[in-house]
Amino acid sequence: MTHEHDLTCQNIIENLNAYIDGELDDVLCTEIEAHIQSCPDCRIVVNTLKKTIELCKNADSETSLPAETRHRLFAKLNLEDYDKKD
Amino acid sequence: MNENTETFELEALQKRDRAVFAQVLDQNSDRIYRLGLKMLGNVQDAEDILQETFIKAFNNIDQFEGRSKISTWLYRIAVNESLMLLRKRKGNTIQLDAPLETDEGDLIPRQIVDWCCLPEKELMNTETRDHIQEAVKTLSDANRAAFILRDVEGLSTQETAEALDISESAVKVRLMRARMQLREELTAFFAGKMIKETL
Ligand SMILES: [Zn+2]
Numbered sequence: 011m012t013h014e015h016d017l018t019c020q021n022i023i024e025n026l027n028a029y030i031d032g033e034l035d036d037v038l039c040t041e042i043e044a045h046i047q048s049c050p051d052c053r054i055v056v057n058t059l060k061k062t063i064e065l066c067k068n069a070d071s072e073t074s075l076p077a078e079t080r081h082r083l084f085a086k087l088n089l090e091d092y093d094k095k096d
Numbered sequence: 097m098n099e100n101t102e103t104f105e106l107e108a109l110q111k112r113d114r115a116v117f118a119q120v121l122d123q124n125s126d127r128i129y130r131l132g133l134k135m136l137g138n139v140q141d142a143e144d145i146l147q148e149t150f151i152k153a154f155n156n157i158d159q160f161e162g163r164s165k166i167s168t169w170l171y172r173i174a175v176n177e178s179l180m181l182l183r184k185r186k187g188n189t190i191q192l193d194a195p196l197e198t199d200e201g202d203l204i205p206r207q208i209v210d211w212c213c214l215p216e217k218e219l220m221n222t223e224t225r226d227h228i229q230e231a232v233k234t235l236s237d238a239n240r241a242a243f244i245l246r247d248v249e250g251l252s253t254q255e256t257a258e259a260l261d262i263s264e265s266a267v268k269v270r271l272m273r274a275r276m277q278l279r280e281e282l283t284a285f286f287a288g289k290m291i292k293e294t295l
Contacts, residue, residue, distance in 0.1 A: 023203060027272045031253075054210045055279075061212050062279045063247050065219060069228040070248050073133065074126045079143050083125060084118070086147050087154065092118030 017045045022052045030060060106162040117154055124167055125150075127249055128174045134244045135178035137233050145181065149174040164258050168251065171259040175241050182237055203276055211286035218289060231281035235274050242267050243274035 022045055028034050029042050046053045075083070084093035108116040125146065132145030152173050153160075160169050218224070235243060238260075245256040246267065256271075257264045 023205065027268055027275070051205075051208050054208050055205045057210065057212045058283060059275060059279045061219070062282050063275060065224070065282065066228055066232065066243075066278060067248055067250075068220065069225045070130060070134070073130050075129045075146075076139075079129065079139075079146070080125065082143070083147055083150065084121065087117070087121065087150055089114060089118045089121065092115065092121075 017041050019045075019049060019052055022046070022049075023055075026056065026059065030056070030063070105166065106160075109157055109160065109166075112154075112157065120153075120166060120170075121150060124170050127167065128170055131171060131174050131244055131249065132178060134232060134248065135175070135237070135240065136181060137229075141181060145174055145177050148177045152177070165255070168255045168258050171245060171249075171251070171255075172261065175245075175259055178241070179237060203272060205276065206280055207283040207287065209283050209287040209290070211283060211290060214286060214289065218286075224285075227285050228278075228282070231278055231285075234281065235277060239270045239274040239277070242270035243278070246271050247275070 022029075022042060025034060025038065025042060029039065034042070046056055081090075081093060084090050105116055105120065109120070128149050129142055129146050132142035132149075133139065136142055136145065149170060153170055160166065232240060232243070241260055242256060245251045245259055246253065251259065253264050253267050256267045260267065262270075
């Protein structure tokens with residue numbers, strides 16, 4: 011790929027996952043960033059996709075086992091004597 | 097969890113040490129419960145998955161060879177339990193290694209709306225949280241499992257592949273589909289809010 015050969019929006023979509031996960035080599039990463047700088051549509055897709063992942067992760071982060079469920083779990087496995095919480 | 101902890105656990109686990117069973121339970125029950133909740137969508141099923149996962153794990157502890165993290169191994173059991181229950185509920189077959197749909201349409205972004213500028217309180221209130229939960233439920237079971245493990249629970253691609261017993265490239269395809277579908281869902285949701293605000 012030469013420097014004159016610009017990436018298309020389709021190329022961006024194909025590499026979106028790997029780009030977001032930081033799995034691309036530096037050259038491709040730089041080219042994608044250059045495209046995003048000059049292409050508002052791709053910029054919005056990248057930003058909203060990142061935000062989507064962040065929101066889904068955060069929406070769930072505080073879910074932990076209810077105390078009663080935990081007690082029943084330890085009891086089910088005959089480990090009541092190790093169920094120290096609450 | 098560092099390697100030393102895992103090594104220590106492995107030896108004691110193989111001796112069926114109750115204190116170590118309790119330790120494994122303590123360290124992994126929240127994440128297995130969350131997986132069940134996201135996969136099945138209700139607390140009763142999530143509790144069943146939780147109990148079944150640890151009963152199976154402790155009964156078959158000799159099959160755990162310590163090559164992967166114990167959490168990855170537990171996720172694998174929990175995913176299988178979840179899919180079995182879903183299959184029973186829906187009366188159809190779900191296979192994680194089923195051929196991927198040939199329709200690539202769901203990878204093309206449809207809605208281009210920049211909703212990232214919305215205030216934090218709009219992006220993370222109870223209504224949004226409920227909507228996200230509903231959106232996750234609309235994913236196919238196989239895509240949902242990949243998304244939960246990789247993006248919500250933070251497993252690596254390799255760990256997710258191990259937990260789902262599929263290739264890393266299959267994980268990436270499923271993850272991409274899940275992410276793009278969720279982006280469309282959230283875009284529709286937030287775009288609606290932005291229109292209301294400008295009225
Ligand atoms: Zn573009």
